[in-house]
Amino acid sequence: MLASILASGLAAGAIYALVGVTYNTMFSTSRVMSFTAGQLAMLGGVFGSMFTLKLGLPIIVGFVLTLVCCAIIGIITEFVAVRPVLKSLDQHLYVLSTLAVALMIQQVAAIKWGTEPQPFPRLVGFGEAILDEKFWLPVAACAVTILCLEYLYRRTLVGRAFLAIAEDNFAARALGLPERNLRVASYALAGVIGGVAGYSGGQLLLAFFANGGLLNFYGFVPVALGGLGNNRGAIVGGLALGLFQQAANFLVGGIFSSVAVFTLFIVVLLAAPQGLFGAATARRV
Amino acid sequence: MPTSAAESLLSVSALQSGYGKIRVLHGIDVRIAAGEVVALLGPNGAGKTTLLRALSGLLPVTSGQVHFDGSDMTNATPRDAARAGLVHVIEGHRVFTQISVTDNLLLAGYDLPRAERATRVEEALSFFPEIAEKRHERGGALSGGQQQMLTVAQGLVRRPRLLMLDEPSAGLSPVLVDRVLNVIGQLRRQGTAVLLVEQLLEKALACADRVYALVQGNIVLEAPTSESDLPHRLERAYFGHESHALSG
């Protein structure tokens, strides 16, 4: 049983962690928490299943197309729901505008794709039982994403520009950084990360329109645990959440696992609104 | 130093700006010639920082004109301003603490070709040997004075025609103040114009050619620093007795 908890917990946790990173990526350049994070991951599954299973495209082509589509959705979000409300960030209108876009995405997916969960193709065909690819694939995807992000942030000037904007948007603008273009880029990047989360978790979660809302919540919990904008916190928080949820699932049953997750979330929010690792991201602006 | 419209690098006329409904600047006229060092003085809340921000595009200009180097820069973006050589070093030594000193400088040259960028960074560092030594450390590891030097160096990466410095001496020890203000002398010798907002009157007068005094959003005084009773005239301007004496 321990092995199953570990396998399914880490798999689910990796997906939650990636959705958390999606939230953070959008937040870092815009100070906006977007309800589209979970929807992007849902679309990763739906597009993946559509391109590879329904349209029968080769896996690699389907994967790339999925990511491209998710990136486009990310960019659309920036243009439609984020840019117009940035001027009055203190009114928090982004909560409403991104919710509206998220609902549109979900509704279109429900109508055009169907309201039943649909299968996702096997991608690699390696591993079985608890080492089945549906368990290790999300974990691997999460690891690769972290490596890529680390490379981006540590080795490239664009990545450092992201860090600069995240730390002090005003100073970055004063310096003449193309803040708007970088923000669009970060939303595209968030789309890609969300797409990776959904695609790698497709076999576990299936291609199902309602995953969006679920992942919105379960992906936000690690962000709340780890502190806004803190990717390391989100990864640790996501994996911990996945293990906690699956352990509760196996030990006390389905209903109480979700009650446990919700209680954990509320308690953390009340006790440490900045997140458990949040102190490191304290900003002066 | 006489300045006419023809030779001014920056010419600002009837500029109004502010924050939302609050209008801070009520019609500012300022001219700066190429290579000239001008100090912008004034009591707190007079609108000095606001003026700099309006010039560099960080705040919207509600009316009036900004001409820089022959082209209209009214409401240009900070990026356009920086590209044109109108560079603003904001107050409060706000460097990026998470990335290295070199990266801080590289970001200042974000639009430049890669090779050019590296050259410019070295050039900017040559002004400040003390931070050149720490080029691999994180911005957050520098002292306040070193961070201030780093922000000035960031401005220099652009090879500005006009460098606007907002209180570069704030919170620095006297030695460091001289260190930072010395750079202004070097820049003048290179032909770079400087607009300096400075709290330390003596220091400002020592390194500037000309001063503007801003009180409650209006320019109340403009004079060359060579004028003998300038401190007294400034004092009177600040305390509200020379609000109509807009003489040269």
Added chain:
Amino acid sequence: MTALTTTPAQDETSGWRTALPHVVPFLGILVLALLLPFVSNDYWVLIGTRAAIYWVLISGLNLVVGFAGHLAIGYVALLTLGAYTTSVLVAGNVIPAVPVFAALPIAGLVGAVFGVIVGLPALRLRTFYFAMSTLGFATIVTQIALAWQSVTGGGIGITGPEFPAPFNTAWGFYGLCIAFAAVTTWMSANVARSRFGRALIAVRDAEVAAEATGISKPKMLIAIFLFAGALAAIAGGLFATLQTYITPDAFTFDLSVLFFIAILIGGRGSILGPLLGTIILTILPEIAAPLAAWSTFLYAVLLLVIVLVMPGGIAALLDFRNRRPLASNRSIVPRPAALAEIVRQRKGGKLLKLRGIELAFGNVKAIDGLDLDVTPAQIHGLIGPNGSGKTTTLNVISGYYAAKAGNMTLGDEALPPGQPTLRAPCGIARTFQTPRVIGEASVLQNVMIGGSIEGRATFVEAMLALPRNGEDERKLAAKARALLGVVGLETLADVRADRLQHSELRFIEIARALMLDPDFLLLDEPAAGLSNDEIERLAALIKAICARGTGVLLVEHHADLIFDICHQVTVLNLGRTLAAGTPAEIRVHKEVVSAYLGG
């Protein structure tokens, strides 16, 4: 609907006249609702019943979302909770069966309790976090309804409660739901128009200022979460009856979206707008059948349009009064002499004393051992360069910051550090560097906020429009109008505050502070952004306030104003007193002059 006439007025007839435009639309909708059964068929009665039930929930939720500004997007969870509680109690599959008219109030109680539990995070967090916690709650309630088969019947479901005659027909039940809706409209309108409604908006749009007037946010929020939770659960009981048979599928998240968006389309801080929003959103998918599948998409588009294009919603469209242009050449002409009629004359009074105050932000010492005495009936100027700690000092006195060391006393009593809501009861009022007024409320309401702690009626009294609440309202409104006269803004009393000029907002803040009839008034750069004429009038006003015995602490950059009206001046530099004395002494003080010029 007499309670809707609690509008301030000198006499009853004019009270009716001003209230009439507010009441007529509601009466009109009620008449239309009552006519519906006679002009249409059962199908439309069903739609009408549904709209009425939704409105029972939304009228409560409106106080949470529209007034308090908390983005509760998962209220379908409380509807579900109420529906199952009522159904289970009436069905008697857990405890002996309970009659439906007893089950409904019990469900209301349960809903109120859970309303508070779900709302608790709102005490510390706003916006996205709170939205997420309600969303999470909605997710788990559905999961529990599915999984707890012994009680809820799981996926198979459970029969909804049935009402006794005459409410067991479509028309009878419709009448019952309309009655519920009318009562909840009345109650929520009463709350909205009372000082509690104003306080909710104040906490939403100007939380810091609300604290300074003594409004306690937790109490307010818990009251409305109880109210909204109870209404949502009662709506759930009615909803279960309407459905006759409920399964978890009946409570989709789309319903939550409808509730939430109906309020935002209607407009924040309005009752009529969300009511119309509810009716429109309920009917929309019905009159355009092909749209039914796309209804949530349609709602989402509407939401986006509202946010991006029409932030005021329907309420702003209907707000004809505030579309009339204001005179552009208006000027503020205070009448300080009128103060005598409103503010009592003080003699002597206590001293506000600060001793050895220290405060640091990180490594930066903002205040470093400050002593300060503010004397009644004197104007004390506080000046100094930027970052010298002037505003920080005000914030320590107001309790926004707790000093690291030192103490503050008012007379013989210590002022508790770090508790802003306790300042108003001590008679300390203030204004802010950037005016913190509620843009969406009228000027008069903004000023009335200042007297919130003087109200005596409780939340329940306000909700039921009992006499004490009416008395409070009349007193507060009369005082606020008089003070608007003092600061010279009485002609703008009914205008939305966000239409005013910056200088006018500064005077509104002063009027709001005077509502407390304060012993001490802290003014943070009141002259910033004012014209020279306005500064002169401000000076006269401050002098008049001081002449009534109020001690004034004035932070200001305008040196001439300080030297003109202050009795005492303290100059701060780097968080320490650089000099203190009379204006004449300070003016020639060498160090002060050089600090100002930068020496």
